[in-house]
Amino acid sequence: MLEIKNLHVEVEGEGTEILKGVNLTINKGEIHAIMGPNGSGKSTLAKIVAGHPEYEVTKGDIIYNGESILELDPDERSHAGLFLAFQYPVEVPGVTNNTLLRESYNTIAASRGREELDPLEFDDYIREKLELVDMKADFLERSVNTGFSGGEKKRNEIFQMAVLEPALALLDETDSGLDIDALRIVADGINKLHHEENSVVLITHYQRLLNYIIPDHVHVMIGGKVVKSGGKELALELEEKGYDWLESLATVNGEAK
Amino acid sequence: MSETKALESMIGEEYKYGFTTDVEYEDFPSGINEDIVRLISEKKNEPEWMTEFRLKAYRAWTEMEEPSWFNATYEKPKFDKLQYYSAPKNKPKLNSLDEVDPKIRETYEKLGIPLEEQKMLAGVAVDAVFDSVSIFTTFKEKLAEAGVIFCSISEAIQDHPELVKKYMGSVVPARDNFYAALNSAVFSDGSFCYVPKDTICPMELSTYFRINNMNSGQFERTLIIAEENSHVSYLEGCTAPMYDENQLHAAVVELIAMDNAEIKYSTIQNWYSGNEDGKGGIFNFVTKRGACRGDNSKISWTQLETGSAVTLKYPSVILQGDNSVGEFYSVAVTNKRQQADTGTKMIHLGKNTKSTIISKGISAGKSDNSYRGEVKISKKADNARNYSQCDSMLIGQTCGAHTFPYIESANPTGKVEHEATTSRVGEDQIFYLQQRGLSEDDAISLIVNGFCKEVLKELPMEFAVEANKLLGIKLEGSVG
Numbered sequence: 001m002l003e004i005k006n007l008h009v010e011v012e013g014e015g016t017e018i019l020k021g022v023n024l025t026i027n028k029g030e031i032h033a034i035m036g037p038n039g040s041g042k043s044t045l046a047k048i049v050a051g052h053p054e055y056e057v058t059k060g061d062i063i064y065n066g067e068s069i070l071e072l073d074p075d076e077r078s079h080a081g082l083f084l085a086f087q088y089p090v091e092v093p094g095v096t097n098n099t100l101l102r103e104s105y106n107t108i109a110a111s112r113g114r115e116e117l118d119p120l121e122f123d124d125y126i127r128e129k130l131e132l133v134d135m136k137a138d139f140l141e142r143s144v145n146t147g148f149s150g151g152e153k154k155r156n157e158i159f160q161m162a163v164l165e166p167a168l169a170l171l172d173e174t175d176s177g178l179d180i181d182a183l184r185i186v187a188d189g190i191n192k193l194h195h196e197e198n199s200v201v202l203i204t205h206y207q208r209l210l211n212y213i214i215p216d217h218v219h220v221m222i223g224g225k226v227v228k229s230g231g232k233e234l235a236l237e238l239e240e241k242g243y244d245w246l247e248s249l250a251t252v253n254g255e256a257k
Numbered sequence: 258m259s260e261t262k263a264l265e266s267m268i269g270e271e272y273k274y275g276f277t278t279d280v281e282y283e284d285f286p287s288g289i290n291e292d293i294v295r296l297i298s299e300k301k302n303e304p305e306w307m308t309e310f311r312l313k314a315y316r317a318w319t320e321m322e323e324p325s326w327f328n329a330t331y332e333k334p335k336f337d338k339l340q341y342y343s344a345p346k347n348k349p350k351l352n353s354l355d356e357v358d359p360k361i362r363e364t365y366e367k368l369g370i371p372l373e374e375q376k377m378l379a380g381v382a383v384d385a386v387f388d389s390v391s392i393f394t395t396f397k398e399k400l401a402e403a404g405v406i407f408c409s410i411s412e413a414i415q416d417h418p419e420l421v422k423k424y425m426g427s428v429v430p431a432r433d434n435f436y437a438a439l440n441s442a443v444f445s446d447g448s449f450c451y452v453p454k455d456t457i458c459p460m461e462l463s464t465y466f467r468i469n470n471m472n473s474g475q476f477e478r479t480l481i482i483a484e485e486n487s488h489v490s491y492l493e494g495c496t497a498p499m500y501d502e503n504q505l506h507a508a509v510v511e512l513i514a515m516d517n518a519e520i521k522y523s524t525i526q527n528w529y530s531g532n533e534d535g536k537g538g539i540f541n542f543v544t545k546r547g548a549c550r551g552d553n554s555k556i557s558w559t560q561l562e563t564g565s566a567v568t569l570k571y572p573s574v575i576l577q578g579d580n581s582v583g584e585f586y587s588v589a590v591t592n593k594r595q596q597a598d599t600g601t602k603m604i605h606l607g608k609n610t611k612s613t614i615i616s617k618g619i620s621a622g623k624s625d626n627s628y629r630g631e632v633k634i635s636k637k638a639d640n641a642r643n644y645s646q647c648d649s650m651l652i653g654q655t656c657g658a659h660t661f662p663y664i665e666s667a668n669p670t671g672k673v674e675h676e677a678t679t680s681r682v683g684e685d686q687i688f689y690l691q692q693r694g695l696s697e698d699d700a701i702s703l704i705v706n707g708f709c710k711e712v713l714k715e716l717p718m719e720f721a722v723e724a725n726k727l728l729g730i731k732l733e734g735s736v737g
């Protein structure tokens with residue numbers, strides 16, 4: 001479904017390289033977890049897959065469903081089924097969650113030749129989704145993320161994911177900032193949304209999340225590279241040992257190139 | 258692709274109303290002097306007192322200096338080259354729509370003006386001012402039934418001289434300012450509305466202004482009087498063809514609200530704003546002022562200003578009656594090299610008077626957008642209150658936004674609150690919305706609409722949709 005090949009990424013116009021040759025393959029139906037220390041490039045990877053204009057791919061490729069998506073705009077990638085739950089969800093004052101989601105849903109539906117929903121139909125549809133993440137209906141009429149608490153913003157991201165039903169969801173630290181109950185609810189929601197036709201990438205610092213959502217693969221990113229991959233037991237090992245023992249892998253590989 | 262650069266190219270869609278209409282104009286000499294002023298008055302068959310009003314204003318004007326205190330630079334209009342009267346030759350005194358010059362009707366159709374009878378269902382009465390002469394006023398009869406007078410100011414001078422004589426210049430005196438004086442001397446037409454006591458005007462009143470003739474200045478004069486316990490909502494819309502030369506639009510609008518009366522005045526201004534390099538476009542120098550003469554009266558100004566090369570405009574309210582309310586809701590969008598210096602004045606004279614100012618300025622391209630507002634609380638205005646909120650939104654790196662609030666209070670019981678914010682439409686906001694499937698244009702449009710929401714909801718329903726569209730068009734392709 002997604003194949004990232006030797007991906008090198010710089011900040012547009014600055015020349016600082018952030019991703020230094022990332023390789024990653026995600027198949028349909030799989031759940032992957034990406035872990036790694038602060039500043040190792042996890043969010044950058046998620047954003048570049050989603051098409052953030054701030055970054056520039058200098059080498060390598062991103063293949064999605066068999067085709068390179070490097071030339072696609074972020075909205076085109078979204079239409080193709082890519083979804084990014086932001087580490088820092090953005091506020092859009094004056095635009096209600098409901099308005100945004102209806103426009104999103106219908107734009108995506110139209111791009112795939114599916115039928116658009118009128119406001120009433122959409123209301124029925126969206127209310128089901130609210131339940132999935134146990135969100136109150138008043139959130140629909142509130143401005144997107146405006147004045148939301150940290151945890152509410154995260155939950156709102158998963159709510160949006162539920163509404164848009166992406167084929168590939170990149171969830172960037174969705175668990176950070178959630179209280180214990182919220183974490184369980186959100187994790188349950190993600191599990192319900194996941195099936196063999198879609199894939200989920202969880203970026204997280206905490207192995208706790210992986211108790212709720214069991215990943216097929218765990219990857220460790222350090223210094224702009226995936227330095228180690230393994231099964232879910234790798235997360236437990238990291239929890240125990242930290243990242244120090246892997247730092248050397250990052251440099252060795254770096255010099256080897 | 259750099260989005261910042263893309264943002265900077267946020268240049269509105271090609272101006273869609275830039276066509277000209279080929280109609281024959283009556284000849285009229287250019288320039289201005291007492292004879293010209295007399296000639297205008299004569300052409301319009303005006304009574305002596307009106308001619309005198311004009312002449313006095315003209316004399317006052319000749320002694321006035323053109324103002325330059327605002328935040329805009331431009332080449333001053335050449336007052337001696339302008340044509341102060343311009344009327345299509347096919348002089349209207351019309352009984353039905355069919356009699357309107359087909360070319361002019363076509364123009365209105367292109368503009369999508371609801372001149373058609375069917376629109377009566379939508380409850381819109383239209384007074385269309387083409388260049389300077391009011392072409393036709395629809396729905397006059399229905400309004401007449403309710404006792405509402407809605408006609409061109411020229412007609413009002415003929416048919417209701419006592420009302421015009423009593424109120425014209427009572428809110429904006431001829432000597433008020435340079436452009437008001439000029440307007441008072443040479444105004445050619447405009448709208449007049451009188452809503453009698455205990456009357457709710459049965460429909461939205463609407464005027465469409467259009468400047469067609471290249472060298473003509475447009476000087477309309479609007480006068481709206483709401484008697485005790487009455488209510489009226491009025492909307493004006495404006496467009497003009499594209500010419501390389503700047504055209505002058507210097508209107509005067511006066512509103513008068515008596516006890517318990519309410520006037521809501523909405524404007525959608527989309528005059529031609531000039532090209533990328535700032536060539537051409539309308540100078541929009543307008544004096545708009547309302548007087549809440551009666552107790553518990555209310556005047557609301559709502560404006561959506563998207564056009565013109567230069568806009569200087571401060572719709573104001575004089576709160577004379579006790580408990581009277583003044584409101585100003587404004588969205589001003591500037592793009593390319595447009596300059597707007599706009600805002601309001603709220604003058605509190607009566608007790609318990611209240612005013613609200615909500616101003617949203619959006620600047621893109623190489624434009625400059627200033628809010629200028631004055632709140633004045635006089636000695637006698639016990640418990641006067643004002644709330645002002647001025648928000649600016651910047652799109653790209655080459656535009657400017659400025660806020661100039663002036664507050665003057667001579668009464669210690671007065672309360673004035675002022676809030677101001679400046680934000681930039683961020684790459685991250687656009688990326689977020691694009692990630693959710695919206696195109697760049699739709700993302701910007703959504704962000705801008707959200708930003709203006711408090712103001713847009715003040716527009717009459719049937720125009721809110723139009724306003725949304727206009728904002729979208731104005732900022733379309735801003736991100737390429």
Ligand SMILES: Nc1ncnc2c1ncn2[C@@H]1O[C@H](COP(=O)(O)OP(=O)(O)OP(=O)(O)O)[C@@H](O)[C@H]1O
Nearest residue numbers: 011018036037038039040041042043044045054087
């Ligand atoms: N626009 C930018 N300009 C300059 N540096 C950037 C930019 N974006 C990212 N970086 C740098 O790239 C590195 C990777 O950042 P990124 O946000 O991807 O890390 P992360 O792995 O998600 O970290 P965290 O766990 O703290 O969220 C950091 O050092 C960061 O400062």
Ligand SMILES: [Mg+2]
Nearest residue numbers: 042043044087
């Ligand atoms: Mg991160």
